[in-house]
Amino acid sequence: MEQLNSGGSILELWDIQQGWIPFLDAFLTEATEYKLRHKGDYLDVRIQDIPLPFYQQQGCYYTAFITPFQFGELKVYINGGNYETYIYPDGRKMTVEQFTLMLVEILEEANCCFQLSGLETQVSASGRNRDISWTQWCYIEQSFFQLKQLFPKIEKQPFRHLEKFSMTMKREKVKQSEHLTLQWLDKSGHGDVIPSNVQNVKILETSNLYENQVLKQQLHELYRLLRQYERLAFEGAAGKAAKYKGVVERWLNSPFLTEITENKGPYSITQKFRKHPVYRLWYLWFDNLYKHNREGIGFDYPISLKDTFQLYEMWCYMKIVKILRESGFVLNTSGLFKTTKDGIFLNLAENKVSQIHLTGGLSIYYQRTYQYDSKDFHTYTQRMIPDIVIEGKKDFIIFDPKYRVPNNLGTALGEMHKYRDGIINRDTGKRAVRVVFILTPTKDEQLEGLRYFREDFQQTYGLGAIQVLPGFEDEYLKGKILKSIKSLRG
Structure with missing residues (x-):
């Protein structure tokens, strides 16, 4: 900075x-x-x-x-x-690791859905054999600032140790008679006569340790990686990669690293890496960097990200799609994707409807729009765009992700009334929404005393909240979804 x-x-x-x-x-x-x-x-x-x-x-x-x-x-x-x-990130909501996990799971499910899409355009969708990937770039973009904080701390107080060097020096500069000096005098035959220049041992401090050698190796690897991202056709990523590359180049040319010999070949985590608070975070940063190679999707198949809450909405949608797909309800996923001359893109964006056809005449939508002139279901007030809808022929269920802390859940549920009461079945004139569920990353310790998460509250009022958090089991969500499918078919 x-x-x-x-x-x-x-x-x-x-x-x-x-x-x-x-x-x-x-x-x-x-x-x-x-x-x-x-x-x-x-x-x-x-x-x-x-x-x-x-x-x-x-x-x-x-x-x-x-x-x-x-x-x-x-x-x-x-x-x-x-x-x-x-x-x-707000610790009450989500960590950086959970953000990365959401991104990985979105793209993993997109890979699976691509097989059901029926699209015939050839595209590099797996990305598992590529050197760079969209997930890896998102990790660099989100966490490079952490690396910028760590390097100055290491540069200021790197690992050092004392080394003894044998050298010839003037006798008046010899502060302590070393065994090596006495051996040299005896071997040279000087006896009691001490020459003006003698061989002695000098103790010098050096930073050329294994951990610093690995650090230099990691920066060289990151520099080469950023050069690949810099050559991409995606202007936003290429520009930032060039900026990051300049920072890494400046580090490599610092006095601290110029005197260090770069490690060659594989490296391992040592006790110093494990125990030192700063070096440990540095090692973990690079360890996480290369974990994305096995889960990445190539740049022919990217996803556009803006804000944390938008990513959470997309992740919840793909989580529900995964549950439906694994339960055998998904027929075709072509509505997830958009084909252009540059490749195939995951087509999840704000205010752009995405539809997946399910068995039994049902559909699941992302950003479905309802307004006064909609064909089957309409509103009598304003236009409404719930995030996730499982829609049947007569009615539907809404899942609305809300990336909020517990204190705001009451306000969020108050907004759900407009969905539950304001969307009408055009044929019957009755309310079309069976139930509205807010999906929230609220943590376990924050659930106590919140009635919105209780089953009796949801059955009584036709709305409620469900905990959906990356890295945690989603059996409760799965049960709600399968029950919703059954009710819509009935």
Whole structure:
């Protein structure tokens, strides 16, 4: 991260534990409100190119801003200087590992659905034999900032040890008589006469240890990997890869690494890698980098990502599709994909309906639109676009992912009333929605006392919440889906 200049050093953030601290030193989490303070006359602060309005009080300027509903790099402009900081995932919702797991599972299920799509266009869909993959690039893009934080810490305090070197030096510089010196004098036949230059041992500190040699090897491998991403036809990825490559090149040319011999061939995790807090995180970063090779999908078959909540919506949809596919309900998945001259793309985007045909005349939709002139089901107020719908001939079930913390679930359920009560079957004139389920990454310890998750609440009111969290069992969700299929067929 670029250091603050004199103009930016007086922009501070209020931390409940530390008080006022430099803004760029703060640990920011997504969807969180922060209070800022600025001392000085000249004031121009922009977050993601959006100016912040300040008010003056007691000789200082104050404002509050809310971090985006996503994690990743945050661009900050302060009085003529451009800086970068980082927004971390809200620990109450999801971790970086769970974000990566969602991405991998979306693309894995897309691979399986591709076999049922009926598309005949040839496409590299597996990606398992390729050097680079979309999942790997997303991992680099989401976590490179972590590497940028780790390297300065290692550079400042790397592993070192003392080594003894045999060398000739002037006798007055000999501080301690070593056994080697006495041996040399005796062997040379000097006896009691000590020459002006003698052979002695000098102890020097060196950083040329195995762990640092592996670190240099890993950076060279990452540099070569980024060069491949830089040559891609995808402009967004290529541009960022060039930027990351420049950072890695600067590290490789640092005084710290120029004196280190690069490790060649395979390397292993040592006790120092296991126990040192910074080196351990460094090793894990590269370990996770190459795990994506076995699960990746090639760049002929990408998925566009914007915000964490959008990824969660897509992941929930593909999770439900997987349950339906493994239960034998899926007939054709061609609606998941879009064919262009450049290849086949997973066609999940906001406000773009995606349909999968199921057995028994049912369908599952992503971003299905209902409005006053819809054919089978219509609304009598505003247009409505529920995220996930399993639709039958007379009625349907809604699953609406909400990437929110527990305190907001009541508000989210209140929004579900418009779906449950406002969508009508055009033939019968009755409500078309049987039940609405909110899907949320709420953790176990947060479920206590929340009635929305109870079965009796859901049966009584026709709406409720279901816990759906990456890395956890989804048997309860599966039971709800299969029960929904049965009710729609009946």
